Amino acid sequence: MTMSNAYIDDFPAEAKLVRTAFYSSFLALALGGVFGIIQTLHRTGYYRFIDSADYYTVLTAHGVFLVISFTIFFLVGVFTWAITTSLDRGVEDLRFSWGWYGLMATGITLSGVAILAGFTDATDISASVLFTFYAPLQAHPMFYLGLVLFVVGTWLAGADWFRSWWAWKQENPDSRIPLPTFMVLTTMLMWYIATLGVAAAILLFLLPWSLGLVDSVNPLLTRTLFWFFGHPVVYFWLMPAYMMWYVLLPKVSGGKLFSDPLARVVFVLFLILSVPTGIHHQYLDPGIAEGFKFIAMTNTMFLLLPSLLTAFTVVASMEHGARQRGGEGYFGWLTALPWRDPVFTGMALAGLMFAAAGFSGMINAGMNINYLVHNTFWVVGHFHLTVGTAVALTFMAVTYWFLPQITGRALWSRSVALGQVVLWFVGMTFMSNAMHRGGLLGVPRRTAEPQYDGFEFEAAVGSMGELQAQIALGGILLTLSLVLFFANVFGTALNGRSDELPANEYAGTLSGPEDAPLVLDNLKLWTAIAVVLVIFAYTFPLLSIVDRGGLFGPDINPLPVSLETVHLLAFVLESHVTGTLESIAWLGVNR
Amino acid sequence: MRIGAVDYITASLSERMCAMTDESEQRREIGHDEYDPVGTLALITVYFLIIALLWVFMYFVEFLGNEPTVVGTFLTVVGLA
Ligand code: HEM
Numbered sequence: 204m205t206m207s208n209a210y211i212d213d214f215p216a217e218a219k220l221v222r223t224a225f226y227s228s229f230l231a232l233a234l235g236g237v238f239g240i241i242q243t244l245h246r247t248g249y250y251r252f253i254d255s256a257d258y259y260t261v262l263t264a265h266g267v268f269l270v271i272s273f274t275i276f277f278l279v280g281v282f283t284w285a286i287t288t289s290l291d292r293g294v295e296d297l298r299f300s301w302g303w304y305g306l307m308a309t310g311i312t313l314s315g316v317a318i319l320a321g322f323t324d325a326t327d328i329s330a331s332v333l334f335t336f337y338a339p340l341q342a343h344p345m346f347y348l349g350l351v352l353f354v355v356g357t358w359l360a361g362a363d364w365f366r367s368w369w370a371w372k373q374e375n376p377d378s379r380i381p382l383p384t385f386m387v388l389t390t391m392l393m394w395y396i397a398t399l400g401v402a403a404a405i406l407l408f409l410l411p412w413s414l415g416l417v418d419s420v421n422p423l424l425t426r427t428l429f430w431f432f433g434h435p436v437v438y439f440w441l442m443p444a445y446m447m448w449y450v451l452l453p454k455v456s457g458g459k460l461f462s463d464p465l466a467r468v469v470f471v472l473f474l475i476l477s478v479p480t481g482i483h484h485q486y487l488d489p490g491i492a493e494g495f496k497f498i499a500m501t502n503t504m505f506l507l508l509p510s511l512l513t514a515f516t517v518v519a520s521m522e523h524g525a526r527q528r529g530g531e532g533y534f535g536w537l538t539a540l541p542w543r544d545p546v547f548t549g550m551a552l553a554g555l556m557f558a559a560a561g562f563s564g565m566i567n568a569g570m571n572i573n574y575l576v577h578n579t580f581w582v583v584g585h586f587h588l589t590v591g592t593a594v595a596l597t598f599m600a601v602t603y604w605f606l607p608q609i610t611g612r613a614l615w616s617r618s619v620a621l622g623q624v625v626l627w628f629v630g631m632t633f634m635s636n637a638m639h640r641g642g643l644l645g646v647p648r649r650t651a652e653p654q655y656d657g658f659e660f661e662a663a664v665g666s667m668g669e670l671q672a673q674i675a676l677g678g679i680l681l682t683l684s685l686v687l688f689f690a691n692v693f694g695t696a697l698n699g700r701s702d703e704l705p706a707n708e709y710a711g712t713l714s715g716p717e718d719a720p721l722v723l724d725n726l727k728l729w730t731a732i733a734v735v736l737v738i739f740a741y742t743f744p745l746l747s748i749v750d751r752g753g754l755f756g757p758d759i760n761p762l763p764v765s766l767e768t769v770h771l772l773a774f775v776l777e778s779h780v781t782g783t784l785e786s787i788a789w790l791g792v793n794r
Numbered sequence: 795m796r797i798g799a800v801d802y803i804t805a806s807l808s809e810r811m812c813a814m815t816d817e818s819e820q821r822r823e824i825g826h827d828e829y830d831p832v833g834t835l836a837l838i839t840v841y842f843l844i845i846a847l848l849w850v851f852m853y854f855v856e857f858l859g860n861e862p863t864v865v866g867t868f869l870t871v872v873g874l875a
């Protein structure tokens with residue numbers, strides 16, 4: 204018998220599964236990082252070695268590898284750990300668990316190969332459609348098929364976790380659901396509802412269209428179905444990070460979680476409110492009535508509530524740790540926190556960035572102010588703070604806690620780890636702040652060469668050159684940070700087996716589940732409410748989109764566009780602009 | 795072999811001490827009733843002040859720095875009502 208009580212000692216088979224999921228996630232992170240720095244140096248003009256025509260292929264790879272494979276492989280690992288640890292039981296059937304992992308891995312490999320094939324002319328396979336895959340951009344069927352397999356894999360993973368919970372409940376009929384399990388289950392319920400949108404978009408429309416079974420699609424319909432999924436997927440990334448902030452951060456701060464009931468309320472609110480908000484990504488889409496957008500905006504503003512509750516609970520839990528460590532005063536306690544611990548510092552800095560993202564998010568969420576920043580570099584700046592830091596940095600920081608647990612080896616270097624998380628924070632401060640400012644000047648996102656003849660972006664403070672330099676510098680620091688991260692992952696894997704690992708434990712609570720109303724654990728009720736809200740928010744917009752544009756759309760030609768389509772487009776644009784002008788005039792008259 | 799919570803409790807003190815490196819710097823135990831998160835209140839107040847200031851600043855960027863933004867019929871109706 205070994206001396207330590209690490210996860211791998213208690214659950215060796217599950218540790219292997221979690222490890223494999225993490226390594227898959229890190230491979231995606233590495234690939235995504237490479238494409239990230241290529242596009243940063245390209246669009247800032249510092250170093251261009253790819254053809255600008257390949258920019259979308261690079262950007263698709265960056266987006267898909269990072270926000271689909273890196274995040275989701277990591278979180279299925281975390282969730283497996285959370286279920287097995289908090290229920291104190293292994294998975295019910297290991298073959299089934301490896302089955303969902305295998306499906307996810309196969310799926311993302313198919314999609315990934317389809318994307319990367321876009322770099323070579325040897326095949327006509329390509330999928331340079333960006334991670335949003337809006338029609339009329341069209342990918343090879345393999346891309347869509349891979350995504351479907353990947354998502355089905357996550358569905359089965361969810362089933363696996365529910366199965367563990369049901370089995371546990373038989374044996375513990377009167378116990379409250381342990382908090383980490385509660386978080387996994389609510390997140391997965393949200394995910395099941397959310398992925399219905401993307402499943403419908405792909406299976407009913409995009410895949411048949413890409414296979415040539417149908418001639419066209421209704422782009423607004425597939426786009427709306429995408430955002431039905433595209434907003435809640437944000438919470439699919441965030442909720443595991445929140446889980447880490449609730450169950451691990453208080454512990455590494457030296458304290459306890461302030462309130463278990465509040466944590467449950469937050470996750471229930473996310474289950475209810477995540478999906479009926481997707482239209483807030485479509486404020487500028489013609490063809491959706493303002494009223495529907497207004498409803499989406501209202502729901503979005505309600506989503507601020509669980510985020511603010513989280514800010515309070517998480518900070519209060521850190522403060523509890525700091526005071527137990529001897530911290531004093533209104534602000535002095537901050538110095539008593541374990542800033543030398545990369546796990547703590549990484550998560551704390553991630554949380555700080557998230558607070559900053561809260562502001563740019565409020566700007567995005569406002570229907571009218573959104574017009575100022577829509578599709579500009581501002582938005583890219585915003586989500587590099589949210590998914591690119593709040594989530595990614597939290598995941599990297601907790602990796603330093605997880606690695607010993609799942610490999611049984613001591614972390615290779617704590618100081619390199621500390622340097623890594625700080626470097627990420629600094630790099631992102633440069634890159635993201637300059638992206639935000641660039642966006643305010645109107646610098647577009649998703650553009651290989653954002654410079655135009657006879658037009659200069661004018662900065663009130665600083666200059667375009669200064670912004671570009673900050674973005675390039677930030678990108679380089681982020682890339683260095685990734686190198687340090689991988690050094691630690693490799694170094695740890697090469698270490699010998701250690702007997703003196705910390706035990707596999709998560710934070711205790713100051714106010715425990717016994718203080719939480721029983722109704723919070725009624726998952727059926729919350730799911731029903733979530734479904735009803737989704738029906739309210741989406742039935743009429745979807746009906747009116749289908750009514751106007753048809754289920755499979757008017758005839759459209761997939762890209763590459765021919766000359767006729769350009770003429771057609773010009774015509775449509777022209778009539779649209781005249782239409783808008785007329786309605787503005789009309790508004791003016793009727794004021 | 796799996797070691798559950800019970801084994802952990804019955805593990806020897808030295809085993810547990812090495813497992814609890816995180817708590818090794820703990821100076822005192824603060825329970826639910828003695829704990830008053832004033833520092834959290836202070837930090838969150840600062841955050842709200844920053845957000846409020848940025849919000850005011852936004853007015854200058856958006857409305858004084860640019861042409862007025864077109865807002866559609868629905869909001870106009872709400873505005874009139
Ligand atoms: C080495 C670190 C990184 C660098 C240098 C970097 C750089 C960039 C740049 C410059 C863009 C904008 C390109 C454009 O709009 O033309 C971009 C887009 C994006 N990045 Fe990153 N990024 C990094 C890390 C991350 C991480 C960790 C995530 C998420 C986990 C992420 C997610 C995204 C997404 C989703 C897009 C949008 C793709 C699209 O528009 O389709 N990035 N990145």
Ligand SMILES: [Cu+2]
Pocket residue numbers: 433434437481483484
């Ligand atoms: Cu959203």
